[in-house]
Amino acid sequence: MATVYIDNKPYPVNPQENLLHQCLSLGFNLPYFCWHPALGSVGACRQCAVKHFKDEHDTQGKIVMACVTAAVDGTRISIDDPEAASFRAGVIEGLMLNHPHDCPVCDEGGECHLQDMTVMTGLAHRRYRFEKRTFRNQDLGPLVNHEMNRCIQCYRCVRFYRDYAGGKDLNSFSLHDTVFFGRERDGVLESEFAGNLVEVCPTGVFTDKTLKQHYTRKWDQLFAPSVCVHCGTGCNTSVGERYGTVRRTVNRYNHEVNGYFLCDRGRFGYEFVNSERRIREPRLRGEPAAPETAIEHLRRAVAHGGAVGIGSPRASLESNFALRSLVGAGRFFCGIADGEASLIRLMLDILRTKPVRVPTLQEIELSDAVLVLGEDVANTAPRIALSLRQSVRQSSFDIANKLKIPLWLDNGVRDAAQDRRSPLFVLATQATRIDEIATETFRAAPDDLARVGFEIGKSVIGPDSGAGGIGCDLVNEISTALKNAKRPLVISGSSCGSAAVIQAAANIAQAYGAALYYTLPECNTIGAALMGGGSLTSAFDLIRNGYADTLIVLENDLYRRAPRAEVDPLLEKVPHLIVLDSLVNDTSAKAELLLPAATFAESDGTFVSSEGRAQRFFQAFVPGDPIRESWRWLTDESWTRLDDVLAALAREIPELGRARDAAPSAAFRMAGAKIPRAPHRYSGRTAMLANITVSEPKPPDDPDSPLSFSMEGTEDKPPGPLIPFFWSPGWNSIQATNFYQKEVAGPLRGGDPGVRLIEPGQSNGKSYFSEIPEPFSPRQGEWLMIPINHIFGSDELSLSAPAIAELAPGPYVAIGSNGFAHESEVSVTIADETFRLPVRIRPELPAGIAGLSYGIPPVVGIRLPQFGKIEKIS
Amino acid sequence: MLAIEKPLTGNMRGDGSPVDIDAYEAGGGYQALRKILHGMEPKQVTQEIKSANLRGRGGAGFSTGTKWSFVPLGPDVPNPTYLVCNADEMEPGTFKDRLLMERDPHQLIEGMIVACYAIEGDVAYIFLRNEYRLCAERISRALAEAYDRNYLGKNILGSGFNLEMRLHISAGRYMCGEESGLLNALEGKRANPRLKPPYPTTAGLFGKPTVVNNVETLCCVPHIINHGAEWFRALSHSDDGGTKLYGVSGKVKRPGLWELPMGTPVREILEDHAGGMRDGLKLRGLVPGGASTEFITDADLDLPMDFKGLAKAGSRMGTGTMIVLDDNTCPVGMTWNLMQFFARESCGWCTPCWSGLGWAERLLAAMEDGNGEQGDIEKLEQLAKWWSPGNTFCALAPGAAEPLQSALKHFRDDFERHIREGHCPHH
Amino acid sequence: MLTAEEIGEIEHEAKNYPVRSAVTIDALQIVQRHRGWVSDEAIQDLANHLGVSKADLDSVASFYNLIYRHRVGRHVIHLCDSVSCWVMGYRQVREELEKQLGIDFGGTTADSRFTFLPVVCLGCCDHAPAMLIDGDLHTDLSPGSIANTLERYL
Ligand SMILES: Cc1cc2nc3c(=O)[nH]c(=O)nc-3n(C[C@H](O)[C@H](O)[C@H](O)COP(=O)(O)O)c2cc1C
Ligand code: SF4
Numbered sequence A: 001m002a003t004v005y006i007d008n009k010p011y012p013v014n015p016q017e018n019l020l021h022q023c024l025s026l027g028f029n030l031p032y033f034c035w036h037p038a039l040g041s042v043g044a045c046r047q048c049a050v051k052h053f054k055d056e057h058d059t060q061g062k063i064v065m066a067c068v069t070a071a072v073d074g075t076r077i078s079i080d081d082p083e084a085a086s087f088r089a090g091v092i093e094g095l096m097l098n099h100p101h102d103c104p105v106c107d108e109g110g111e112c113h114l115q116d117m118t119v120m121t122g123l124a125h126r127r128y129r130f131e132k133r134t135f136r137n138q139d140l141g142p143l144v145n146h147e148m149n150r151c152i153q154c155y156r157c158v159r160f161y162r163d164y165a166g167g168k169d170l171n172s173f174s175l176h177d178t179v180f181f182g183r184e185r186d187g188v189l190e191s192e193f194a195g196n197l198v199e200v201c202p203t204g205v206f207t208d209k210t211l212k213q214h215y216t217r218k219w220d221q222l223f224a225p226s227v228c229v230h231c232g233t234g235c236n237t238s239v240g241e242r243y244g245t246v247r248r249t250v251n252r253y254n255h256e257v258n259g260y261f262l263c264d265r266g267r268f269g270y271e272f273v274n275s276e277r278r279i280r281e282p283r284l285r286g287e288p289a290a291p292e293t294a295i296e297h298l299r300r301a302v303a304h305g306g307a308v309g310i311g312s313p314r315a316s317l318e319s320n321f322a323l324r325s326l327v328g329a330g331r332f333f334c335g336i337a338d339g340e341a342s343l344i345r346l347m348l349d350i351l352r353t354k355p356v357r358v359p360t361l362q363e364i365e366l367s368d369a370v371l372v373l374g375e376d377v378a379n380t381a382p383r384i385a386l387s388l389r390q391s392v393r394q395s396s397f398d399i400a401n402k403l404k405i406p407l408w409l410d411n412g413v414r415d416a417a418q419d420r421r422s423p424l425f426v427l428a429t430q431a432t433r434i435d436e437i438a439t440e441t442f443r444a445a446p447d448d449l450a451r452v453g454f455e456i457g458k459s460v461i462g463p464d465s466g467a468g469g470i471g472c473d474l475v476n477e478i479s480t481a482l483k484n485a486k487r488p489l490v491i492s493g494s495s496c497g498s499a500a501v502i503q504a505a506a507n508i509a510q511a512y513g514a515a516l517y518y519t520l521p522e523c524n525t526i527g528a529a530l531m532g533g534g535s536l537t538s539a540f541d542l543i544r545n546g547y548a549d550t551l552i553v554l555e556n557d558l559y560r561r562a563p564r565a566e567v568d569p570l571l572e573k574v575p576h577l578i579v580l581d582s583l584v585n586d587t588s589a590k591a592e593l594l595l596p597a598a599t600f601a602e603s604d605g606t607f608v609s610s611e612g613r614a615q616r617f618f619q620a621f622v623p624g625d626p627i628r629e630s631w632r633w634l635t636d637e638s639w640t641r642l643d644d645v646l647a648a649l650a651r652e653i654p655e656l657g658r659a660r661d662a663a664p665s666a667a668f669r670m671a672g673a674k675i676p677r678a679p680h681r682y683s684g685r686t687a688m689l690a691n692i693t694v695s696e697p698k699p700p701d702d703p704d705s706p707l708s709f710s711m712e713g714t715e716d717k718p719p720g721p722l723i724p725f726f727w728s729p730g731w732n733s734i735q736a737t738n739f740y741q742k743e744v745a746g747p748l749r750g751g752d753p754g755v756r757l758i759e760p761g762q763s764n765g766k767s768y769f770s771e772i773p774e775p776f777s778p779r780q781g782e783w784l785m786i787p788i789n790h791i792f793g794s795d796e797l798s799l800s801a802p803a804i805a806e807l808a809p810g811p812y813v814a815i816g817s818n819g820f821a822h823e824s825e826v827s828v829t830i831a832d833e834t835f836r837l838p839v840r841i842r843p844e845l846p847a848g849i850a851g852l853s854y855g856i857p858p859v860v861g862i863r864l865p866q867f868g869k870i871e872k873i874s
Numbered sequence B: 001m002l003a004i005e006k007p008l009t010g011n012m013r014g015d016g017s018p019v020d021i022d023a024y025e026a027g028g029g030y031q032a033l034r035k036i037l038h039g040m041e042p043k044q045v046t047q048e049i050k051s052a053n054l055r056g057r058g059g060a061g062f063s064t065g066t067k068w069s070f071v072p073l074g075p076d077v078p079n080p081t082y083l084v085c086n087a088d089e090m091e092p093g094t095f096k097d098r099l100l101m102e103r104d105p106h107q108l109i110e111g112m113i114v115a116c117y118a119i120e121g122d123v124a125y126i127f128l129r130n131e132y133r134l135c136a137e138r139i140s141r142a143l144a145e146a147y148d149r150n151y152l153g154k155n156i157l158g159s160g161f162n163l164e165m166r167l168h169i170s171a172g173r174y175m176c177g178e179e180s181g182l183l184n185a186l187e188g189k190r191a192n193p194r195l196k197p198p199y200p201t202t203a204g205l206f207g208k209p210t211v212v213n214n215v216e217t218l219c220c221v222p223h224i225i226n227h228g229a230e231w232f233r234a235l236s237h238s239d240d241g242g243t244k245l246y247g248v249s250g251k252v253k254r255p256g257l258w259e260l261p262m263g264t265p266v267r268e269i270l271e272d273h274a275g276g277m278r279d280g281l282k283l284r285g286l287v288p289g290g291a292s293t294e295f296i297t298d299a300d301l302d303l304p305m306d307f308k309g310l311a312k313a314g315s316r317m318g319t320g321t322m323i324v325l326d327d328n329t330c331p332v333g334m335t336w337n338l339m340q341f342f343a344r345e346s347c348g349w350c351t352p353c354w355s356g357l358g359w360a361e362r363l364l365a366a367m368e369d370g371n372g373e374q375g376d377i378e379k380l381e382q383l384a385k386w387w388s389p390g391n392t393f394c395a396l397a398p399g400a401a402e403p404l405q406s407a408l409k410h411f412r413d414d415f416e417r418h419i420r421e422g423h424c425p426h427h
Numbered sequence C: 001m002l003t004a005e006e007i008g009e010i011e012h013e014a015k016n017y018p019v020r021s022a023v024t025i026d027a028l029q030i031v032q033r034h035r036g037w038v039s040d041e042a043i044q045d046l047a048n049h050l051g052v053s054k055a056d057l058d059s060v061a062s063f064y065n066l067i068y069r070h071r072v073g074r075h076v077i078h079l080c081d082s083v084s085c086w087v088m089g090y091r092q093v094r095e096e097l098e099k100q101l102g103i104d105f106g107g108t109t110a111d112s113r114f115t116f117l118p119v120v121c122l123g124c125c126d127h128a129p130a131m132l133i134d135g136d137l138h139t140d141l142s143p144g145s146i147a148n149t150l151e152r153y154l
């Protein structure tokens, strides 16, 4: 700790940081633009000027930019100094010369950092009397809107997009006061992190185009702390609602998980909640039914004793548990396809017993040597790819440290280190988006990837543990990098469908003392796996053999879990099919009883992320009756609140019991008050329903959480898991996050949301996996079909969001070439099904391997990898 | 005798043709190189330059020897070390480096080789502005000649010292002259300035130790090595060593460029060498060293042109090439022209610069056109103050502040008249 | 598609730098030398060849005033509009050029013969006003000398 004097008062500061960072951490209102807590300092906007004094006798002082000045011990600065204040006022005036007078029609209005800083600095009058510059805006695709006239040339967009996220198609053009930020020409932004521009841009240049379709001011939305449902990473989000529809998703800072950024699937996937395809009422044999009738039917079916329940990796712990309790643990089955489920159990077993630790995303960013084995993370767990893009900067930081360049001095570090990267190796079945930052890439069939993986482990584990015959330089290079690293990391997962790959990754992590992260496909994959239950096939067998006459399917489309040829007869056969879900799908279409399930935005619950972190999400609004949380449909009268379910869960499955601590219980109060979901300027509440009735309805009660459905409640900042939105006096934009952290860019006050359920096991470090697969041998006339994941397309729910659907590819088969023409139609036969699919040439695919677009109907429910045939259609 | 008093230009030919390698050698060329290769340690060379009080001729006047001494030496230093010759000469009113390159390219090349030897440089670039076509031709030929005689390349003159030297032709923009903008341009990027740290001498071009020096600075180097620091200091009338190329443009009788002892008084340059004002015109003021220096007036003419002398008049020597304002030319118009230049050349990185310069330019244009308003002068003063060193990211906008605020001081009546009378009295 | 000659020249320049992307500015100038200007197509060709994005390339191209992202005439006039020339009568010269060419700065004559652009101080302030036509320096300009000078560029 060092001491810095700010306006003559001493404050303890962190000398490793810059003055702006420390002033904000101390709660001062010091305006800024170009600095961003995750992007560091570049000193471009000159907004954060303060007066710097040599010592206590210096009365003159000198203007410095706080963001590029180190907070060294004994520094004396003044924020209030009139010259500094007038300099800052000058900067705002300069930034506002060309800024349009369009706040009333600007989507950023009410949460605009430029607005906040202008008010903070006291500028209220424009003296500039000349013509403003004007730009042509670009069509950047369905996610992000572009309105360049609002730009203040802070360069944040390009620094995030290019430097931080590795995007290539957004840049700055021209110079002086007409720098243009955009693409070389109109077109869809290519980076899967483009949506963050909406939050990174301090004004309304880049705004959320999906929000624009149903625009509501920030102050008019009800927000709930939520967790992304579109992959297993568990990014924290905030969901905004008005008039019973979700308006948007924004990032919710969690230092250990997503930090400041989301991927575009997570940000824009929410629109499925508003989908036309929502199930909005119970249906009994296709006819609308009253909720009571539906419940009655459900009870009777279960009471009969022959009910089987299939859970879901996309339903909450609570809903899965409610189903399990309803049908009994012995008749509760895992809603994950068998092959995948056994891999997940293997991973869980490794993580629970082996002495390897699952890293947080924050720890992934700090890793200084990374091996990715068999995953296309940019498409299966996109936010992890963004963390990996930061991890390769570790060696730049070493250079900077040597040259005594503070790490927050972003352009200094980049100028000194240029493109230096720390080791990252990507060993996968196909090319991935992070290959461009990899030290080496290697492509092979899953079995061969596993063999290389075992070989990498061998140099530590011992000569017998390797595959042999792979004496390549790559193996040595990777071993050396992992050995030399201080914080090595191995990433793998289930998308190769290979136990050997998973085991090899475990061997490496264990041998090199590396962290081990398995990416998992769905938001509650781990939660569902920990819930236990028999395999999906055994559930199917019970039904096929007539041991069950009722099948209850919880938020799950069985056609995505098993081949159509298997599911069709099954659903034909079962006398009573009860489905709870939020969107219609092939399974729900066959339901005798269909129950409308609340989506994540309309319910409370807990998901367990790939990190093993249990995190609570809360409803942004109460869904229109009769939609309700699945657990509410499934429970008898004994559970009336979420806390009841969690208490029962803790009793029944102690390992999952700690999920209770993911957030304070419903009884939690701050100075006796609930936490408001609505910003305190929430307007028009009295008028919202005036077309129906003029008496203002009472806001709904919330028995499940300490949050209220109104602007009334505590004015204090809630604890991490309960922050619906970020706001601080004078800070209406997302930048208010600064005031919720212990130190800017550090953990949230009171700790980051979530509890980790899985910590390294104690098993002795000497036991290793040793079942090494034979080398892959291509088959004559057949192809090993591997899954090709798509950030936009492979996730079931977000595919129902129109903007995401627009960016998703149709189903296709990828082939190395072998005489097939790009875009030509072929017939693909796999698992007894035949599809007509267009060909995409992916020359990098190993011999004998073809790829199938994953999760994109109708090519779903097929276990991959699996051999199949491809034939030309003449 | 003459050659010694005018080390930089004394050897040049009267007909404008370049000194070729034979002529250069005949006049003692590449002797400095031989001298250091066979008898001086890099540190000694730097020490000699330091003792000579050679200060950078690019405008800022930083001690050249001191700059070189910041470069880490020895086997552990990240390779390569770079030298960049700043031949971007784009400061309006400046026309000195062009002469040196067109007429005696080997002098520059030898200076660069010596500099590289001192900093243990491995690769040198000459960063040349695009419009200097003749310089490009002549430097290219001279480089080929120097490679041919093994003054460049591997194992130079059998010494074991290797050096590659390349000519880079810029694609325009004044910001390329700013040394960190120059490094970005050489890396194939936009010429935005860089933040310090890192200083170029520790991590500059491609992240490696780099020295950037002006053409004229480097041209002094061989002479210092040949004749010694003391000799170089004695050339000067002031504390700063050597001679200086001084130029005069504007409505004087004989605009031109002269090599004179450092510290020659302004009056002597203006009246003796440039022949004074054209008949019928009176001096109203001058900017002494390129567009980014403060106006001085006839009261200041006896000050010496060196790095300290003009401070008394609140100005700077800058590049040493003065632009004269006569009484028939409008000071407001001239100031507007200067601001137009700076506004156009702002790279667009920091707010006071990109935003303020455009505003200043528009205010002055309005004033010149008779559309000035009350308060405009005060706004211009504020803008000039806003661009004080340290307030902006690099020295471009502070450079613009210098002529603006001094014009507002010395020619305030003219500005007021423009507003009051609603037109430019000179039109 | 870049021509073999263009590629040859670019690769030759690329050897001067330790990092391939550093050749960007030279490459833009090489293409411009061959094609007169840098069209969108040229940006695409260069981007392919250098392995950088079009946005990255155009970001650089649009920064430098001597890279033309618009088609220019057969001859490019760069009239110095900096201070010494301004003092020495640049305005009259400019007016004369505008009159004779019928275009203002930034314009190209209808017959594509000339493009007329301003340029920063050409470093011949002692012979102001000055201009470049296709890189040839013309100094001590006066309105009277313009017609003769232009005649040499057909
Ligand atoms: C906007 C700007 C333009 C500059 N242009 C030049 C230039 O064209 N030539 C030059 O030698 N120095 C120029 N300088 C100064 C350089 O930044 C640098 O100080 C100089 O090249 C160092 O060389 P020296 O120490 O030999 O003087 C410029 C500075 C600024 C701020
Ligand atoms: S578009 Fe936004 S983020 Fe980019 S420079 Fe302009 S104001 Fe800054």
Ligand code: FES
Binding pocket: A020, A031, A032, A033, A034, A035, A042, A043, A044, A045, A046, A047, A048, A049, A065, A066, A067, A068
């Ligand atoms: S925030 Fe400090 S200069 Fe922009």
